[in-house]
Amino acid sequence: MSESLVLDVRNVTKRYDSLEVLKGISLGLNKGETKVVIGPSGSGKSTLLRCVNHLTKPDAGEIYLEGEAIRDANINAMRARMGFVFQDFNLFSHLNVLDNVRICQMKVKGADKKTATHRAQQELARVGLEEKASAYPAELSGGQQQRVSIARALAMDPVVLLFDEPTSALDPELTGEVVRVMQQLAAEGMTMVVVTHEMSFARQAADEIIFMENGHIVEQGSPDAMFSHSDHERTRAFLNVIADHG
C-alpha cells in the first residue's frame, strides 16, 4: 500500500549527456524505517538522494512524500519536510550554531524567534552540543559540525532524513560521535535513508541494505542476508572491499 509509505521513490531516472546515472530506481520507506544505501563511488547514490528532494531534477519517475507527489509548485514546502545531511556539512559560516539551527525554522516555517530558539536548544541537546550554541562553524571540529547539521535538519520536524555519506569527510576518530547520533535517531524511530560505508551502522541500524551499482539497485535485503549470504557476486566483492578498508 503505497499510501502508507512515508517516502516512495518510483522508477526515477537521470542522465547527464550520454551518462545514464540512474536507470530506474524505486525505493519505499515505511514510517520508522532506516535504509542504508551502499555502492561503489560513481554508482549514483548522491544523485539518487538529490533527486529525492529535487536538488537534482529527475528526468522521469515520481517521488511521493506521505502520498503527495513532489512538484515544482510545492517543492519548498516538500523540502521543508525532508532533512538533508551533506557529506561536507554545509553549515552557514556566518551564523553561529544556534542561528544555523534556527534560520530555516524561521524563514521557511515562519516560526517565531522564541519557538525556534527553544526547538534549536532541544535539538542541540539531542546531539550533545547545547554548550556550543554561540560558537561559529569554523570553531568546531568536523564531527561537531556534522552533529550541528543533523540538529539543523531535525529542528524542521522532518518526516524523513536523507544522509549523504555523513562521515566520509571526517577524520576516522570523529566518525563515532556522528554514527552514535544516527544510531540513536534510528532507534527512536526516525525514518531515514543513509548513504554510508559505515558497515557497523548498517549492520546495527538498517532495516534494509540497498546495494547500488551503475545506476541500478543490484540487490537489497536485511543486513543479515546481505552480509552473510548475498547471492550476488558483485555485492560480496564490494562488501569485502569495504570490510578491508573500513
Next chain:
Amino acid sequence: MPEFITFGIKWLPELLKGVPITLSLWAIAITLGFFLGLVLTWARVYGNRFFYWLSTVYIELFRGTPMLVQMFFIYLGLPRFGIVFDAFTAAVIAITLNSAAYQAEYFRGSVLSVPKGQLTAARACGMTQWQAICCIMLPQALRRVLPQWSNEAIVELKFTSIAYTIGVVEITALASDIGSRTLDFFQIFLWAGLVYLVLTSSVASFLGWLERKTYVPGVTNV
C-alpha cells in the same frame, strides 16, 4: 607656520562649506552605486545570456573610459537630446554609474567565493532562491568584499573633486575660488588636501571598525 595657521583661520570656514556638498555627493553616489552594482552582479552571476552580456558590456565600458569623460558626456553631451541635469545631479549620476561598475567587479568575486554547498543546504531546507541569496549568500559576500569595497569608497570620495569641472561647489571648487581671490594657491590647496585627508581617514577608520565589528571566524580572513 603661524602664517599657515592664520590663513587657515581666515579661510577654512569658507572652505568647509564644501564639505557637506562633497560628502553628500559621495554618499549618494556610493550608495546608489552599491545597489546598481548588486544588480549588475546578479545579472552577471545569475542572469541569462542577455543580462550577462548587457552587464559585462556596461562594466567594461565604464571601467574602460575616464570618469571625467563620462561626467562631461552626461552634463554637456546629453542636453543635445533634451536631457538636462543640474551640475550636482549630473555629478551624482556619473560617479554612481562609474562606481557601480567597479563595485560589481568586486561583488562578483566575493559572491563566487561563497561556498556553493551552503546555498544548496539553504535550498534543501526549503528556502527560496531569493531567501538563500539574502540570508546566506549576501551576508557572507558583503563581509568578504568589505576590504576592497572600502578601498573603492575612498577612491570615489577623492574622485568627487572632479565635479568641480562642471561647476559643483564642493571642496576643490571652493579652494580654487579662494585661491584666485587670495592668489595664495599654495596655502589653500594645502588646506584643501588636509580637509580631504581628514575625510578619507575618518571614512577609512569607520569602515575598518565595521570590518572588525562584522568579523566572523571562517568567513573572512582577518
